[in-house]
Amino acid sequence: MAKRIDVSGLxxxxxxxxxxxxxxxxxxxxxxxxxxxxxxxxxxxxxxTLNRMHEVTPGGRVEGKVMLDxxxxxxxxxxxxxxxxxxxxxxxxxxPFPTMSIFDNVAAGLRLNGSYRKSxxxxxxxxxxxxxxxxxxxKDRLNKPxxxxxxxxxxxxxxxxxxxxxxxxxxxxxxxxALDPISTLAIEDxxxxxxxxxxxxxxxxxxxxxxxVSDHTAFFNLAAVGQPGRLxxxxxxxxxxxxxxxxxxxxxISGRFG
Amino acid sequence: MDITPTSPTSPPPEKQPPLxxxxxxxxxxxxxxxxxxxxxxxxxxxxxxxxxxxxxxxxTVRAASALGKNEGNFLTTFEWNADSAExxxxxxxxxFGTVVSAIIAMIIAVPVAVGIxxxxxxxxxxAIAAPLGYVIDLLAAVPSIVYGLWGALFLVPHLxxxxxxxxxxxxxxxxxxxxxxxxxxxxxxxxxxxIMILPIxxxxxxxxxxxxxxxxxxxxxxxGATRWEVIRMSVLPFGRSGIISASMLGLxxxxxxxxxxxxxxxxxxxxxxxxxxxxxxxIAQNIASGFKEASDDGRDALIASGLVLFLLTLxxxxxxRLIVARRKEYSGANA
Numbered sequence: 001m002a003k004r005i006d007v008s009g010l011x012x013x014x015x016x017x018x019x020x021x022x023x024x025x026x027x028x029x030x031x032x033x034x035x036x037x038x039x040x041x042x043x044x045x046x047x048x049t050l051n052r053m054h055e056v057t058p059g060g061r062v063e064g065k066v067m068l069d070x071x072x073x074x075x076x077x078x079x080x081x082x083x084x085x086x087x088x089x090x091x092x093x094x095x096p097f098p099t100m101s102i103f104d105n106v107a108a109g110l111r112l113n114g115s116y117r118k119s120x121x122x123x124x125x126x127x128x129x130x131x132x133x134x135x136x137x138x139k140d141r142l143n144k145p146x147x148x149x150x151x152x153x154x155x156x157x158x159x160x161x162x163x164x165x166x167x168x169x170x171x172x173x174x175x176x177x178a179l180d181p182i183s184t185l186a187i188e189d190x191x192x193x194x195x196x197x198x199x200x201x202x203x204x205x206x207x208x209x210x211x212x213v214s215d216h217t218a219f220f221n222l223a224a225v226g227q228p229g230r231l232x233x234x235x236x237x238x239x240x241x242x243x244x245x246x247x248x249x250x251x252x253i254s255g256r257f258g
Numbered sequence: 259m260d261i262t263p264t265s266p267t268s269p270p271p272e273k274q275p276p277l278x279x280x281x282x283x284x285x286x287x288x289x290x291x292x293x294x295x296x297x298x299x300x301x302x303x304x305x306x307x308x309x310x311x312x313x314x315x316x317x318t319v320r321a322a323s324a325l326g327k328n329e330g331n332f333l334t335t336f337e338w339n340a341d342s343a344e345x346x347x348x349x350x351x352x353x354f355g356t357v358v359s360a361i362i363a364m365i366i367a368v369p370v371a372v373g374i375x376x377x378x379x380x381x382x383x384x385a386i387a388a389p390l391g392y393v394i395d396l397l398a399a400v401p402s403i404v405y406g407l408w409g410a411l412f413l414v415p416h417l418x419x420x421x422x423x424x425x426x427x428x429x430x431x432x433x434x435x436x437x438x439x440x441x442x443x444x445x446x447x448x449x450x451x452x453i454m455i456l457p458i459x460x461x462x463x464x465x466x467x468x469x470x471x472x473x474x475x476x477x478x479x480x481x482g483a484t485r486w487e488v489i490r491m492s493v494l495p496f497g498r499s500g501i502i503s504a505s506m507l508g509l510x511x512x513x514x515x516x517x518x519x520x521x522x523x524x525x526x527x528x529x530x531x532x533x534x535x536x537x538x539x540x541i542a543q544n545i546a547s548g549f550k551e552a553s554d555d556g557r558d559a560l561i562a563s564g565l566v567l568f569l570l571t572l573x574x575x576x577x578x579r580l581i582v583a584r585r586k587e588y589s590g591a592n593a
Contacts, residue, residue: 056479085482095473099495108491109481158477165481 002029002199003069003168005050010064011228012042012049014057019045021228023064025218027169032191032200034210034237037220038252042229043203046220047171050201051087052080068168085113088162092174094154096146096161103142105157109165124164132160133190152183159190163198170194172202176209188213207253211241219249317565324558332562337527338544340559341552347559349566351527355444355538356567359519360512362448362533363455368505370452371459378460379467380489391464398457406521409450410442414522417441417449421534435532442524442536450518455508462507466500467493499582506578510571519543541567 005027012020020042027033035043048054049062052073066073073083088109096105106125110116116124125142129135134156138149146157155175162170172191176184191213194200204210210217218234233246244250325332327345335348374394378387418441425436474492483491494501519540526537545560552560 051480053476053480056476081482081484083482084480089480091473091476091480093473095471095477097474097477097491097495099498100491108478112481112483112487161477161481 002197004029005169005199005201006065006067007050008065008067010046010049010062010066012045012054012062013060015059018228020049020220021230023231025231025234027199027201028216029199030195030197031215032195032202032213033216033218033234034214035201035203035218035220036205036207036210036252037229037232038222039205040225040229041220041222043218043220044173045229047173047201047203050169050171051089052083053089055080085109085165086167087169087171088165088167090155090158090162090170090172090175093178094151094158096149096154096157098145098147100146101143102138102146102149102157105146106160106164109161113165125160128160128164129157131163131194132156133186133193134160150183152179152186155179155183155187156190159187159194163194167198169199169201172200174203174205177205184209207241211237217241219244219246219252221248221252314568317561317568320558321562321565324555324562327555328559336529338548338559340548340556345555345559349541349563351529352539352541352544352563353566353570354529355447355523356513356540356542356570358533358538359444359447359451359540360509362445363451363512364505364509366449366452367455367459367508368501371456371504371508372463372501374456374460375463375467376489376493378464380485380493391461394457394460396457397453398461402454402515403517403521405450405454406518409446409518409522413450414441414446417446421445424534432531433533436534437532439536440524441534442522443532443534444523444538445533447519447523447540448533450522451512451515454515454518455511458511459504459508462504463497463501466497466504470496502578502582506575509574513567513571513574514542515540516542516546520546 007026008024010020010023011018023046035047037043045054050066050073052062054060054062062074064074068086072078096102097108100108103125106128107116107121110121110124126135126139129138134153137153138157141148146154149157155178159170159175176187179187188209191200191202195213195215202210202213214237216234217237217240219232219240220229221232222229232248233240233244235244239245240249241253244253250256324340324345328347329344330337330339330346330348332348334350335346336351338347338352339345340347374390378391378394382390421436421441424434428434429436470493474496475488478488478491520543523539523543524536527539528537530537541563545564548560549557
């Protein structure tokens with residue numbers, strides 16, 4: 001189910017601007033890996049290269065390799081659409097499809113992938129909503145629009161939508177930054193459960209959050225504004241927050257940054 | 259017919275609810291700037307209502323006078339003899355021609371316009387999209403009499419072959435039967451109107467598609483949607499009410515188009531089952547061709563037909579608003 005990601009020598013551009021440079025790392029399966037770092041250091045850009053969403057941006061292009069187990073996602077002949085079907089993504093702002101009901105939102109990815117019988121669909125939607133800890137709150141209004149839910153519920157709906165297709169990897173781009181602390185807690189608990197089944201990568205601005213939910217933490221930084229972002233170090237979360245091997249990491253974590 | 263998107267015949271594509279702060283300041287406008295702006299905007303609103311009411315009143319009064327003298331039945335009489343001593347005229351033929359030619363125009367134009375709009379907004383590289391959009395907008399700048407001349411001198415002679423083909427394969431349906439005449443028919447009018455409403459439907463749809471939220475398109479992409487699936491899942495549902503508004507703008511123009519229709523159509527008072535055979539008429543075209551020679555009573559009769567067109571447009575716009583409002587809670591606006 002969950003696969004390992006091996007990135008080597010990855011550089012990403014927006015047009016002629018180099019956003020991140022020469023990043024290599026390994027993301028372990030069935031664990032949560034957090035990306036931290038100052039704004040503009042390229043952590044979100046890097047995350048988007050992992051499911052080939054970066055190239056959707058006009059001018060976006062990528063050099064280097066991303067291996068999902070033994071398959072290079074940037075190999076010739078690899079269809080980005082099928083990459084995105086195996087690597088799910090949750091965005092910063094909850095984005096359920098406003099024209100679809102709660103049920104249809106969760107079923108959206110399934111319907112793209114193939115045809116299911118109604119009963120199968122019902123089972124998967126229920127399982128996914130339970131997996132996202134949302135089932136009890138919405139089971140009586142599955143046919144209502146998803147946009148009627150609160151922000152935290154919408155974000156869990158988006159997680160349910162992403163896990164319904166049983167992806168190999170789940171990418172989360174600051175999934176809690178638009179949410180209140182209680183909804184944030186609900187999502188963090190959920191991440192703790194999901195990492196038993198999926199490989200999770202989460203970008204966060206909140207260092208406590210990184211410390212709470214992740215097993216590994218990667219610290220990104222950039223030399224100066226306009227310079228490409230780089231990976232400074234990646235290690236077990238405990239080590240990063242207690243005894244990082246690079247001084248810049250310690251400065252950032254302890255707030256002595258910049 | 260006015261073709262700017264702010265024409266009163268249609269609501270703008272997306273209306274944001276006014277901010278609460280506006281309500282507060284409109285209650286007690288104390289600062290001079292607020293007062294002046296409040297007066298200006300309120301004045302504009304009232305002016306619009308007064309103009310509409312004046313038009314409706316004028317049409318109703320003159321129409322009532324004509325209808326009182328009508329010897330025939332306004333709804334069922336198949337002739338237009340408004341200038342004789344015993345006037346007898348009916349709207350049925352004209353209403354039929356107006357509605358049918360407009361529907362044909364919509365059936366042809368809306369899918370094409372939505373296709374062009376999607377191509378410009380989501381498929382074409384920027385180098386092609388901008389010039390193409392410009393050309394489409396240029397179509398709107400061609401005066402309708404020019405379309406009429408083109409229709410009469412080019413389209414009519416060239417459609418004959420197509421109509422014969424229709425007759426060979428679909429003649430059995432009755433509505434696509436063609437008995438060699440000149441193709442100055444409702445279907446020809448429909449094609450001409452389709453070309454004329456294409457720019458307005460395209461440019462309004464394109465604006466709406468361009469506004470479709472990036473975050474919903476990315477949501478679909480991240481689920482592994484192809485480009486068409488992204489459009490189907492996030493762009494079209496978001497643009498739905500915009501497409502309806504755009505179509506209604508186009509329909510308004512098609513219903514009211516005068517010169518192009520008058521140039522091409524050979525009027526005859528009768529309802530034919532075949533749309534391809536020459537004949538028929540539309541309300542606006544009948545007014546334009548008859549107004550100059552008409553007596554006073556004849557003019558009143560034409561005004562009565564104008565009132566029908568006015569009401570038809572009201573009904574069409576009302577229906578469009580109902581369609582848009584019915585799925586409001588699902589609309590992209592409250593995302």
